[in-house]
Amino acid sequence: MTSHPSEATLLLLDKGSVEQLLTPAEVTQAVREAFVLHGRHEGRVFPLVREKLSTGGVFGIKSGDVPSQGLLGFKAAGFWPHNRELGGEPHQATILLFDPATGRPRCVIDGNAITTVRTGAAGGLGLEQLARQDSTHLTVFGTGVQARSQLRFALRVLPRIATVWYVSVDRKADPAFEALFADQCDMHCAQDADRAVAESDVVITATPGGGQLFDASAVRPGTHLNCVGADTAGKRELPPGVLERARLVVDDREQASQLGEMQWARETACVELGSLLLGETPFSRAASDITVFDMTGLALQDLTVARLIYERACAQALGHRIVWPW
Secondary structure, eight states: OOGGGGEEEEEOOOOHHHHOOHHHHHHHHHHHHHHHHHHHOOOEEOOOEEEEEEOOOOOEEEEEEEEEGGGEEEEEEEHHHHHGGTTOOEEEEEEEEOOOOOOOEEEEEEEEHHHHHHHHHHHHHHHEEEEEEEEOOEEOOOSSSHHHHHHHHHHHHOTTEEEEEOOOOTTTOOOOHHHHHTTTSSEOSOOOOOHHTTOSSEEEOOSOSSSOOGGGOOOTTTTTEEOOOOTTTTBBBEEEEEEEEEEEEOOHHHHHHHHSGGGGGGGOOEEEEEEEHTTTTTTOOTTTTTTEEEEOHHHHHHHHHHHHHHHHHHHHHHHHEEOOOO
C-alpha cells in the first residue's frame, strides 16, 4: 500500500541488520525464484551499466522489475581494489527498492552481504544442476569473501566433498580460511594449480578475474566448473579452449556473452540456468562431460533477496525509518 505523501518514510538497513536476516535456505529459495522468473520472462533485466573509473574502481548498476509482483529496484555496485589499503572491503554494493506505482523509494539496503550470499546460493544451484553428485574433490581459486561463500554453499549441496584444495593469490597457506571449513573437509593449500584442477571433480574460480588461472589441459573429463570472477568486459579466469570442450550454462545469455567467460567464445552454444530449473531444457549429464556455469549475476537475484530482507525487517521492526515526504 502506498503511503500518503506527507506520511511517507524510507527504511534504511545497514550491514548488521542485513546479516541478521540472511539465512542460506531462504536466500537459496529467493535466488531460485529469480532464475525461474527470468526463465519464464516474467522478470525483466534492464540494460547493464558497467564502467571503469579513473580512480581505479569499477562501477555498475544492475536493475530490473517483476511487474506482476510490484517489484522494482536496482543495485549500484562495483570493485574498488584500493579499499584494501584502507582496511575495507573492495566490493561495494547498495540496493534500492521502489514503489513501482509512484517511483518513491521504499528501502535502502547495504548490498555487500546480499551480493555475497546470493552469489554463493546461485553457485550452489549450479552445482545441484550440473556437478556430479558423487563429487569428492574440489578446488577453489581465491580465499576472499566470495570464495568463502561459494565453498560454504558447495559443501551444503555436495555432501560427499571430502577434500578441498585452495589456491591463494600468493600460493601461501591461509590458516583463517582453512579454519572456516576444517570441520567439514580436509583443507590443503595447493602449490600447483594445474595438479589441483586435474585431481578435482569440481573447480570454483572466485578471483578478481585478472587472467587465466590454470592450463586447459588440466581439466579432465567429468569436471564441473563454477566461474564467478569474470563479470566485466576484459576479465577472465578460464584458459582458452575450455569452453569449446564444455557444456555451457549461463545465468543470462546476453550478459554472459558481454561480461562473462562466454565473452571469449561468443559462438559457444549455451542454455540458461532458469530453463534447467523449469525443466524446459532437458539436461542429462554423462560421466565424462565437462560442464561450466558462467555466473555474471542477475539483477533479479538482488531484487528477490532484497525483498525478502525488506519484508522480514518490516515484520521484525528492524532498521531505521526516516521521514521521506514527497
